[in-house]
Amino acid sequence: MNPIRNESAATGMRRDKRLQPHTNDSYRAPARVMSGTGCRECGAIYENGRWIWSASAEVTRQLLCPACRRIQDHAPAGELWLKSCDYLNAHLDQVVALLSREARNEAGLHALERIMDIQVQSDGVRVSTTGPHVLRKLAAAMLRAHHGRLSIEYRDGERLLRARWSHESRP
Ligand SMILES: [Zn+2]
Structure with a gap:
């Protein structure tokens, strides 16, 4: 898998206000997650404010990423x-x-x-x-x-x- 890709280029979709959620998404909240955190389930790494696939990032702590939490819940x-x-x-x-x-x-x-x-x-x-x-x-x-x-x-x-x-x- 290619771990690094420009977000906006990959998105390429027009934002539609009607498609935005009405409530805050607790699974996305970046609070308390620090760079160098890895998901113990899938191996995704939290770097510079987002979860990515990276073979080279140094992981200093582990938790469940939002996607794995959704799957678990x-x-x-x-x-x-x-x-x-x-x-x-x-x-x-x-x-x-x-x-x-x-x-x-x-x-x-x-x-x-x-x-x-x-x-x-x-x-x-x-x-x-x-x-x-x-x-x-x-x-x-x-x-x-x-x-x-x-x-x-x-x-x-x-x-x-x-x-x-x-x-x-x-x-
Ligand atoms: Zn995960």
Whole structure:
């Protein structure tokens, strides 16, 4: 994985006020985390205000990074719901492979942006993520590769970014 990448170049997405959470995110709070801290679970390193992958950084103390805390707490930051339909059922393997590939690329760029879980259910596929950025990437990848319709929103008072995708004309 490439540990160092310019954040703004990698983001490249227009900020939309409606997509900002209404409440502070305790999993992101940088307070009390010092450079040289490593995650004991995934090995990400806290350096210069952000969590990165680094093979060379010197780790002087360890804790759980925000992404691993979310995984441990079952507290996703984003959720993508793919509504079941004939198209989705026929392309399920490709969809899961696409989401996994996109998430792998994203986690390489942003250490805290990962897929937590992909659950295939009778009425659809539920994908939970540790960050909102990877959720937007996954949603965009679905539109690019499989078309369909997408809605994405923070519900009032929630910290969870929700995206819904459907191949039908009405999601
Ligand atoms: Zn971690």
